Amino acid sequence: MGRAPCCDKANVKKGPWSPEEDRKLKDYIETHGTGGNWIALPQKAGLRRCGKSCRLRWLNYLRPNIKHGEFSDDEDKVICALFASIGSRWSIMAAQLPGRTDNDIKNYWNTKLKKKMMNSLITLPELRKPLQHLQSFSSSTNYSYPSQSIFQNSNINVNAPLSSSISSSPSYLYSTNTSSYHDQTLSIPSSPRINAANRQHPVLQSQDHGFLGLVSTETYQQGVKDSSTLVFFGGDQASCSSNSDGSCHYEYRSTAGVYDNHRNNLSDSYKEFGGHYDKEKGYYEDSSLDSSLEEIKQLISTSNIDNNLNFFVDETKVEKSMYY
DNA sequence: AACCTTCTCAACCGCTCCATT
């Protein structure tokens, strides 16, 4: 049996909000607040709308201090860095960008920034760096991918998922084939969020919050076909150490990088974030999220992310380690 | 000017999480 609908679908209005509806909702919330109950709010406010619709309208459009209009370069960098670190968790990104909503960021990423980023990625000089951290991908866990063709000429072990725990936890996988001519323009189609159970692409798996994608490119130089594959990834690796007093320190690492199997090169980087479990307070203080904006600013200011939205960290400045 | 295609983004849908009963 399915769950009961949150409102009477037949009697609620759908579609764009009128100025009159906006005014009613705004007036009501400014006078009474939401009361912690969105479902009951529309009736009280005199609106023929679903409570969820009211909530969305308020959060994404009507509430004070919403920032509309173009995203700045700094915001671009924050979004890219966060995407590399945490994947498509738009609400967390929104928390780091005052005035921006998760919906805004999601739309912006899907329609503009993703393309902009990929255009930057495929022209990176870092792709020509030597492959140094192949062990990052190594693990003893076997997993059969439907197709390994794109890895045939690489040292990457495609039977080695980034995470040893391939499970039902969702991952964020992006795969596309694209052709480009001369200008190396990429187009990235809408990206499905898929489970390990129905993966269809030869991709590696990252842990809970990670993502990994691949882009096959074909370019034509003076009529000669040239193809390569870029792999970009970001993921978390968490560890926790308990203390005798019941507190626990944990930390995780995030990676972001690009592998180019055509040139057999990999560039990767990671940042370490940490947190602390406070026994007295009884909860985790996740400094990784609280401080991520500062981390990102620092990342940017130290040229770890350059003006072309590269994710790569200057290898002389960042400590490296194996994940497995 | 008319038509077609592509892009944008507000809004919806359906799912998970979690508090309450």
Added chain:
DNA sequence: AAATGGAGCGGTTGAGAAGGT
């Protein structure tokens, strides 16, 4: 412990705008 229901989240849709032919 199980059922229920609201909040919140991310993916997707589709109407209107913008751009191209």
